[in-house]
Each structure stands twice: as C-alpha cells, then as structure tokens.
C-alpha cells in the first residue's frame with residue numbers, strides 16, 4: 001500500500017466517526033434535560049424475549065429515556081433523567097416482573 005492509498009483509507013475510516021461525533025454534540029445542546037446512565041445487574045434473563053420484557057417494564061418509568069437489556073451480559077443499561085427516575089424504581093420494576101435486579105457494583 002503506498003502512502004496515498006493509506007491516506008485515503010484513513011480518511012474514509014475517520015470521516016464518518018467525526019461526523020457522528022458532531023451530530024451527537026448537537027443533539028445534546030438541543031435537549032437540555034440532564035441524562036445519566038444507570039447499569040443494573042439482572043439475573044434470570046435467558047433470551048431476547050426476556051430483554052424485551054425488561055425494556056417494556058423499565059420504559060414505563062417516568063424519566064427513563066432508553067433501556068438496553070442484554071441477557072448474555074446479565075445487565076440492563078438505562079438512560080435516565082436523574083432528576084426524575086430513581087435507580088430503586090428501576091430495580092423494583094424489574095423485580096416485579098420476575099427477574100432479580102441489583103444495583104451494579106461499580
């Protein structure tokens with residue numbers, strides 16, 4: 001590979017990353033509500049359906065913006081407005097539908 005090819009390859013790899021970065025920054029200034037990521041340990045998920053159940057239950061909580069659940073990792077990563085959604089509410093909601101949720105030790 002000569003250096004010109006290498007430069008073009010690098011530009012192709014780097015440009016989309018730069019563009020997505022600025023897009024993200026713009027969204028944050030447009031939306032002034034504070035966000036925090038809360039990671040919960042969830043035991044008992046065994047399939048993608050379980051992930052969906054967790055997402056549905058946690059998304060109902062006021063102040064929850066996004067939920068990503070992973071049965072393979074045993075976690076739920078929840079994007080919240082920390083002024084509205086409390087970690088304990090998320091844990092309670094998951095426990096209520098039959099899984100075992102615990103605050104993730106950080």
Ligand code: 9UX
Nearest residue numbers: 045046047048049050
């Ligand atoms: Mo995943 Mo199915 O639990 O009940 S195994 S949803």
